[in-house]
Amino acid sequence: MRVLPPLARMKVAFLGRPVFEPHVPRTAEWAEFRFFALGGDGGVSAADEVRAWGAGACLVFEPQRLDGAVVARLPGMKVGIVPAPFDGVESLAVLSEFRWLTWPESPIPAGLASLPWLQTLPLPVDTHRFTGGPRLQRTGLLVPEWASPSAPVLERIRERVPVELLPRGLEPSALLERLEGAGVLLHSSHEPLGRNDPLPMLALSRGLLLIADTPFPADWYVEPEDEYLLRKGEEQVRAVDELARMPGSFFAVRVRAWQKSREAFDASAAFQRLLHDACLLDDVEGHLGRMSTMGPVSDPAS
Structure with a gap:
């Protein structure tokens, strides 16, 4: 989809808890970005920094957490x-x-339908942090402490391969470093993947093999068996056993997942399209007029 933001290079401020920083583009041709971490003052100081920086657009993660007075300062x-x-x-x-x-x-x-909803947007990922392709030779297995399989299943997996537990509360840089050195993420949850935990999508973006016991939301179009393994209980043990015996078993799954994250979940492309649509819907004639006078438009998918 070919789009154009309202300015040749706009300033876009992202505000949120530090955990959302890996989901923000660090650089792009179409905009200048800054991430402002929300501190203990409820976002007042961050809002003042954003004003001083001169942002043309403010994208706020978890907007329901802010006070209306802080939003008004943006x-x-x-x-x-x-x-x-x-x-x-x-x-x-x-x-x-x-x-x-x-x-x-x-x-x-x-109950929220009356609000000004622009679109459905799964949390994207700054895929430009992970441009080297999936490191298929890496086979280390990560298990998050907060999304671990049952103790018997985990014990049987430990009998086959070493397991590295991911603790809660890792800083984003530390979490990305753990993903960098691993090859497999085993994730167990009662909720659809990615709904409340961005880790599965981060893992796919880094080229890890994801083994999970719940699917992604249907409208995200991340397909089991094509881009991750949907396995429950003893099936997870068998999948890990196959990996231990034949490390190349699921290379194609990892490659397709890495590519899908770039096609559908890239943060720069997602936010460029979002701001394009927001500006277009605000002022259709004016925005289309700017598009006709500013030369070739950009393609976020390119």
Whole structure:
């Protein structure tokens, strides 16, 4: 999809907890980016920094967590990025302060339907951090402590391969370093993959083989067996056993997953399209007029 932001190179501020920093582009031709971590003051100091920087657009992760007075301090177009579903219409007041909002999957809850929703947007990933391709020779197995299989299953897996546990609360840089050195992520959850935990998508973006016992939301179009292994209980043990005996068993799955993340979940392309649509819907004639006078448009997929 060929798009054009409203300015040749706009300033885009991202605000959120540090955990969201790997989901923000560090650089792109179409915009200048900065990530502002929200501190203990509820975002007041971050909002002031954004104003001083002169942002033309503010994209806020977890907008329901901010106070309306903080949102009012933000300059430019304000877009709230909801990375995971939440309950509670008590957020209606603060969410209505945003010009546009995104929800991670469909449908949007009926109690929130009156808000200015722009699109469905799964949390994207800055895939440009991982441009070297999947390192297929790496086979180390990671298991997050918060999404671990049952103790008997994990013990049987440990009998076959070494297991590295991921602790809670790792800084983004430390988490990415662990992914860098691994080849497999084993993830067990009662929720659809990626809904409340961005780790599975980060793993796919890095070229790891993902073995999970729940699927991704259907409208994300990440396909089991093509881009990850959907296995439960003893099936996970058998998959790890096959990997231990034949390390090249699932190379094609890893490669397709790495490519899918670039095609469908790249942060630069996703946010460029989002801001293009936001500006277009705000002022259709004016935005199309700028597109006709500013030369060739860019293609986020290129």
